[in-house]
Amino acid sequence: QVQLVESGGGLVQAGGSLRLSCAASGRTSSRYAMAWFRQAPGKEREFVAGISWSGARKYVGDPVKGRFSISRDNARNTVYLQMNSLKPEDTAVYYCGADRDDSVNLSSGGWDYWGQGTQVTVSS
Secondary structure, eight states: OEEEEEEOOEEEETTOOEEEEEEEEESTTSOOEEEEEEEOTTSOOEEEEEEOSSSOOEEEOGGGTTTEEEEEETTTTEEEEEEOSOOGGGOEEEEEEEETTOOOOSSGGGOSEEOOOEEEEEEO
16 A cells, blocks of 8 residues: 655746656555646546656646646655746646556556646636
8 A cells, every 4th residue: 555645835926937857656666657636626637747756757748848847756655746937728637646556657547646736727
């Protein structure tokens, strides 16, 4: 079992930056792929970015490509989402997910563990 705790969300003006963190605890000896998803009110959970355990495989969703990047520090059991040039349409609750098969699945249904989410609000 793995517990995920997101942090770093908040209110920012359009064009600004935020860095989200997701700290894993519990059975962290396994090699988990990690990802960020987001969900805005009335919308489905959307893939933002994902990374394999080694960091060799990284994926970024089209809506955020060129603005967001994902990284991880396995020594700290933490994955990060650097968000630059934020837009009002990036406003959502951002969730961290973990997959015990080290598979980066673009569908939210393919992940084994989820955090509670952190709110990101971008004002225009």
